Amino acid sequence: MIYISTGGFKNNTSLETIRKLLLNGINSIELSGGKFEDFQNEKLKNIKKLNKDISLQVHNYFPPPKDPFVFNLGSLDPEISSKSFNHAINSINLVSSLGGEYYSFHAGFLLDPKVNELGGVIQKKSIYNREDSIKEFIGRIKKLSEIAAKKNITLLIENNVLSLKNFNEFGQNILLMVDHKESAEIMKKINLENVKMLIDVAHLKVSSNSLNFNPEVFLNHLDEWIAAYHLSENDGTSDDNKKFGKDSWFWPFLKKNLDYYSIEVYNTTIEELIEQKNLAEKMIYY
Numbered sequence: 001m002i003y004i005s006t007g008g009f010k011n012n013t014s015l016e017t018i019r020k021l022l023l024n025g026i027n028s029i030e031l032s033g034g035k036f037e038d039f040q041n042e043k044l045k046n047i048k049k050l051n052k053d054i055s056l057q058v059h060n061y062f063p064p065p066k067d068p069f070v071f072n073l074g075s076l077d078p079e080i081s082s083k084s085f086n087h088a089i090n091s092i093n094l095v096s097s098l099g100g101e102y103y104s105f106h107a108g109f110l111l112d113p114k115v116n117e118l119g120g121v122i123q124k125k126s127i128y129n130r131e132d133s134i135k136e137f138i139g140r141i142k143k144l145s146e147i148a149a150k151k152n153i154t155l156l157i158e159n160n161v162l163s164l165k166n167f168n169e170f171g172q173n174i175l176l177m178v179d180h181k182e183s184a185e186i187m188k189k190i191n192l193e194n195v196k197m198l199i200d201v202a203h204l205k206v207s208s209n210s211l212n213f214n215p216e217v218f219l220n221h222l223d224e225w226i227a228a229y230h231l232s233e234n235d236g237t238s239d240d241n242k243k244f245g246k247d248s249w250f251w252p253f254l255k256k257n258l259d260y261y262s263i264e265v266y267n268t269t270i271e272e273l274i275e276q277k278n279l280a281e282k283m284i285y286y
Helices: 014-023 040-050 078-097 130-149 164-170 180-190 201-211 215-221 270-285
Strands: 002-005 028-031 055-059 102-106 154-158 195-200 226-231 261-263
Touching: 002 055, 002 270, 014 028, 014 040, 040 078, 055 078, 078 102, 078 130, 102 226, 130 154, 130 180, 154 226, 164 201, 180 195, 180 215, 195 201, 201 215, 201 226, 261 270
Parallel strands: 002 028, 002 261, 028 055, 055 102, 102 154, 154 195, 195 226, 226 261
Antiparallel strands: none
16 A cells, blocks of 8 residues: 655644645545644544544654653663653554554664754764663663564564765764665564564665665665665755655566555645555556
């Protein structure tokens, strides 16, 4: 199934975006970001009850908390790590209440960026020890996996994006699960049936340029764990969620038999999102 992400409607609440999409015939929706609103989980459950054919996926920083913070399951800061873990539990519970099968989220960071630094340049600061952060990240994933398994939910870890600007700012990779070697090592250590990967092809394009590796090698190396994709385009230097085309680099390498493909194209119209969905259906299914 091909979903449309609500991430491009960050100035709207999820309910406002869902209504817009439903009015335009889009009923496969990935919930991502947006503005906080009171009783949002209850309202989403009501929408699901009223629209039996709607399919909702829950991604990363959703539902958005009242007090914003940077979600980071690799954090070594006690407050951030606690908030992140509890957010993930809340998201898993929401998935269950909506009848979903997946909760997807970003791999951890070796630092805790400020909210206004996300998607841009992160100011240079001290970073966590990579091995310590990986150990904590894996431990938290295993605990979340136990919670998710009881609800028949699969966790999907998304590969991180290392922009050229952030790589140059720090002179090193400050994120987890950016390249194929570390991603495979972490997945092997987790080694759980209900923990897979969501591959963001736009993240992969940027990261492969920053660290000079072949994105095709990444996809081949992680193939056994790939269960979903995020689709968008960029110029290879930053993740700006541009529209993709029929000549985009990733089409020949996608698995064509999955039930979760999400279009993460921002700053566009609903009409253009529908065109993107039609193109994705043609390239994947025909």
